[in-house]
Amino acid sequence: MDRKIEKKTWTLKRIAAVIGGAVLVGGIIYQIGYADHRSTMNVDKDRLSIATVSKGEFTDYILVSGQIEPARTVFLDAIEGGMVNQVIRESGALLKKGDTILVLNNSNLQLDVMQRETMLYEQINNLRQTRLLLDQNDLNQQGQLAEIDYQISLLKPQYERFKQLHEKKLVSDREFEEVKEQYEYNVKRKKLTYTSYRNDSIARSFQLSQLRQSEGRMNASLNGVGNILNNLVITAPIAGQLATPQQLEIGQAINPGQRYGQIDILDEFKVRVPIDELYLPRIGQGLRGKFTLSGQDYELEITKIYPTITNGRFEVDMAFTGENPAGIRRGQSVRIRLELGQSEQSMLLPTGGFFKDTGGNWVFVLNAAGNAERRNIRLGRKNPEFYEVLEGLVEGEKVIVSGYENFGNNEVLELR
16 A cells, blocks of 8 residues: 655755855855955065054154354455465464454555555645635735725825815815825725725635645545555454465465455354245244254254245254353254244154155054054144144054055055
């Protein structure tokens, strides 16, 4: 007798198929919704520079190099040219005011001075001769007035006596008229002569004043011409150290106006600092900096800015705010930490080669699994040690700060 065999619903084959399908569907769902599709790259961790984000005081400063220079320098320019006859003081010598440095020789200048002195002496003698003639003319007019006064003194009594006698009819009309005419002629002559003398005296006084002024100017010119030869003996205008661009030799020609050296005042120094033109808008008088010399810090302050830009750089003068360092020399170089602003509390990321590849817009940050993930950030100011982090990083996170040129466009770095 046949028996009906019941067919099983869940066979091993069907269960295996269901489980396989579920796994496949789950894998697809995971790949679609949860799997990491970012591009990755294996990187040797030992070849990377990794820094930790920290919170601290951000100081906005730059490192610049400057040269020590005397605070005051007097340049030596030749007033008159000539050949070097004697070298009394050489470069590096310490001078007192008035010390002779060089003696020049200029035969043409000496001859020219002699000719000019001769001309001036002739002009001065002509002025003195003119003044002598004016004085003689004055004496002559005074003599004429004296002679007229003498004649009047003789004729006046005679005229009065003859007048009385004429009234008494004791002298003739002719005799009286002769005496009268002589007396009146001399009175009129005195009046005219005195008027002429007065006018001549006014003109003479003005002429003498002009002559004295001209003579004074000529004497001053004569002294100036005489002093021209003194310019051939070059002396130190101040005390200090002599510095010449090259060794001066006997027989060397020096032209008028040529700069042959300078005198440095050694009791005070400054630092001349070239700075990149990018920082020109941020540089102002009063900004401070510091450098270390022989284990001691020295502070400086910007006192003068030279806005002229040469080869992409401009220069500033910085003065010491305290004592000058002992033993410094002209031309010595110092490395200065120049502050551009006030210090502030900020999130800090150490500087590194990553910036030139990312522009500071993103970095690779280490995650909990020990790998590095790309993350967008925003950086602010920069100094030689740190970047100021404005967004994207928190204190304690680790960031790859070495160069990213070998990472391509990968978004995840698996560190080995």
